[in-house]
Amino acid sequence: MLRIGDLQLRTNLLLAPIAGYCDLAFRTICREWGGVGLACTDLLSPQGLLRGTATSLDLARTNDFDKPVGMQLYGSDPDIMAQGAHWAVEHGASVVDINMGCPVDKVTKKDGGSKLLTDLPRAAKIVERVSRELERLGPSPTTGSPVPLTAKIRLCWHTADFLEGRACSPGLACMLADAGVKAVTVHGRTTEDKFAGTVRLEGIARVVESVAGRIPVIGNGDVRSPHDAERMLRLTGCSGVMIGRGALATPWIFRDVWWHLGHVGLAPTDGPPTPRPAPPDEAHVLACLRRFFDLMREYRDDRYAVFQINRRVSWFARSLQRELPNGKLESIKPFKEAVRTAGTPSQVYDALDRFAAGELRGGVDSPDPAGAL
Ligand SMILES: Cc1cc2nc3c(=O)[nH]c(=O)nc-3n(C[C@H](O)[C@H](O)[C@H](O)COP(=O)(O)O)c2cc1C
Numbered sequence: 001m002l003r004i005g006d007l008q009l010r011t012n013l014l015l016a017p018i019a020g021y022c023d024l025a026f027r028t029i030c031r032e033w034g035g036v037g038l039a040c041t042d043l044l045s046p047q048g049l050l051r052g053t054a055t056s057l058d059l060a061r062t063n064d065f066d067k068p069v070g071m072q073l074y075g076s077d078p079d080i081m082a083q084g085a086h087w088a089v090e091h092g093a094s095v096v097d098i099n100m101g102c103p104v105d106k107v108t109k110k111d112g113g114s115k116l117l118t119d120l121p122r123a124a125k126i127v128e129r130v131s132r133e134l135e136r137l138g139p140s141p142t143t144g145s146p147v148p149l150t151a152k153i154r155l156c157w158h159t160a161d162f163l164e165g166r167a168c169s170p171g172l173a174c175m176l177a178d179a180g181v182k183a184v185t186v187h188g189r190t191t192e193d194k195f196a197g198t199v200r201l202e203g204i205a206r207v208v209e210s211v212a213g214r215i216p217v218i219g220n221g222d223v224r225s226p227h228d229a230e231r232m233l234r235l236t237g238c239s240g241v242m243i244g245r246g247a248l249a250t251p252w253i254f255r256d257v258w259w260h261l262g263h264v265g266l267a268p269t270d271g272p273p274t275p276r277p278a279p280p281d282e283a284h285v286l287a288c289l290r291r292f293f294d295l296m297r298e299y300r301d302d303r304y305a306v307f308q309i310n311r312r313v314s315w316f317a318r319s320l321q322r323e324l325p326n327g328k329l330e331s332i333k334p335f336k337e338a339v340r341t342a343g344t345p346s347q348v349y350d351a352l353d354r355f356a357a358g359e360l361r362g363g364v365d366s367p368d369p370a371g372a373l
Helices: 024-033 046-052 054-060 078-088 113-118 120-137 159-163 168-179 201-211 226-238 245-249 251-261 282-299 303-318 331-339 345-356
Strands: 013-015 038-041 071-073 095-100 149-154 182-185 217-220 240-244
Touching: 013 251, 024 038, 024 078, 024 182, 024 251, 024 282, 038 054, 038 095, 046 054, 046 078, 046 120, 046 149, 071 078, 078 095, 078 120, 095 120, 113 149, 120 149, 120 168, 149 168, 168 182, 168 201, 182 201, 182 303, 201 217, 226 240, 226 251, 240 245, 240 251, 245 251, 245 303, 282 303, 303 345, 331 345
Parallel strands: 013 038, 013 240, 038 071, 071 095, 095 149, 149 182, 182 217, 217 240
Antiparallel strands: none
16 A cells, blocks of 8 residues: 555545646545545645745645645745745645646746756755755654655656656656655656657656665556556556546546456455446536535635636536437537536526536537647
């Protein structure tokens, strides 16, 4: 079972940070379906946290149910990162994670995210400094040990380096372990890949081989089904699997993966075999969507909740489409349009109620923007 430092996780499945998506409301619904061992906040600016800007505080919001939770920091200044880590621990982080994988210009131009893959001494310095701060803060009440530090990396910056066997990630993971990280997550793409192509499992396997069991390696990339997770574990030898985009459409994926891993002997099971969890029916998916919306209103505000549900309904809608007697999928375009264009909570609830009553179906489906991420 996956252990990060002295933090024992209930499963070896992690919800990935996805900026703009994996907020407290979303983490909560994933956890409610079950199977989540650790969930992470989206990337946080330590300066924003220290200044107490509303956006940073909203992004870092957590509660007792949202545990264990990783708080992910990005940046390049070791002292500021250490102060950010201090803040994170004081505000409920079970794990502090350093972002070394973000390919977005806004982050890399300031030498953070995956730019650190090109400046390994700086990456190590950040980890040493943050690690020292976490030690200085002393034991956490949950584990009796300092809050563990992790890092999320990519294979390397340039794809040619990877293809020619010069990826920095195998050496970097060892260097980070020496400097104090207790686990490393590897997204199996290069920075140049961004999110294109398919995940390079052999790159993750090289990192696993290189750290040789000193710290757990968590594999990440393109896991959208229980079989993908099994493949990731078997082909890379990694200790845990982090899932991002797969959870946006099916927040119950962790439950399903965990059952599957138990079934194929890759996860411990209690007692006699249990039946495969049934896929949620329409009523369950609608209830999940409604709960997500309610939680966003509770944790943030109506404006945020309406904005998010407008842009995210298509992800959930994929699971709401029923198969017609002719084998085709029923179009639910009117429902998606109604939620996408809703401007108030009551318009959202009205669309959900009408759909539950059998309305807002039919018509021709247009290409789904949910494929965009
Ligand atoms: C829109 C978007 C935002 C992301 N934001 C973050 C982030 O804040 N921090 C991070 O470490 N990774 C971030 N990622 C990368 C994901 O955590 C993950 O590594 C990537 O999506 C691959 O995993 P998946 O195929 O399971 O989604 C982001 C990815 C996307 C598509």
